[in-house]
Amino acid sequence: MPISSQLKIAAMASVAAMGAFALAAGTPALANHHNKAAEQSQPNIVEAAMGTGVHNTLVAAVKAAGLVDTLVSPGPFTVFAPTDDAFGKLPAGTVDTLLKPENKGQLANVLTYHVVAGRVPAAALGNAIHEAGGTYEFETVAGETLSASLSGDTIVITDGAGRTSTVTMADVKTTNGVIHVTDGVFLPA
Template sequence: MTPKTTLTAVIAAALAATTGLVAAPALADHHKEMKAEPNIVQVAMSTGVHNTLVAAVKAAGLVETLSGPGPFTVFAPTDTAFAKLPEGTVATLVKPENKGTLTTILTYHAVAGKVTAADLVALIKQHGGTATLTTVSGGKLKARLSGDKIVITDAAGGTTAVTQADVMTSNGVVHVTDGVFLPG
């Protein structure tokens, strides 16, 4: 490895360690030895804080869809976000007999197309402070700004903050959230 390549690897490792996510492959364009940009599922699997989401995506049979070309925008709740749900909720949802409900909840976290944080902020401003997003499940999410954070309100009235925006993937973008959206 050249000194420049080593520095790039160190920077990428530092970014991954501080964000808990796969380093954005902007550096990969300059270095062929780095892997291609991961897809949404690969990113979720690599973070160490989205294990519940990954298990739910697998139980719902959505791995192939969310690994496909998309593009999708996924609001990805962390394990801590899932832990805020009433005890037993996740265990019940991942049972085979609840696959339909689980699929509805998970697709309520996805929007067709690639919507970056800047796009979302522009929509919020364009629509007088609140933007409405239609999810893949057909549900609605309301996005607004609270200070410098994007806050999402679900159909049940719950509010969730985007804690990390714009994790770019090969098939869209992921925004990490501190809560789970409920379709109502």
């Protein structure tokens, strides 16, 4: 089942669960107000990345690529967010070259290769991996494909060139999506 279908199912289940909770509480208006207040207290994707202390390179790249407005929009988006250490594993000079103004398009392509339209929690991705027989391929906002598999309980992402990265922290919730922290940078083939 495609992630977009899973997202619709998950969203409907989430809405139904919230509705059931509100009815059980006997105060639907108060329950809906509480849910909205809790959601508004969460940061958006860019604010969350800025607050971690380990995504400084990613934030600088998002700014240099002109993607801040997109990643603070309602989305929702799922972002596989490489840490500063992940960017440090790239060949010397790669990040500096990508951050140059003349490489803005290439940088935007690399960054959008880390973004999936919709909110894809780790559980939905894990289910898709199982349903696909162990490896699930999905399209990114860049129009490129990534593959997800499991190593034990850890989600492993393979980029177009066969490089693997692991999700080191899953399901960082934001107002406009979810972040999965990775220990590697995805590069298109």
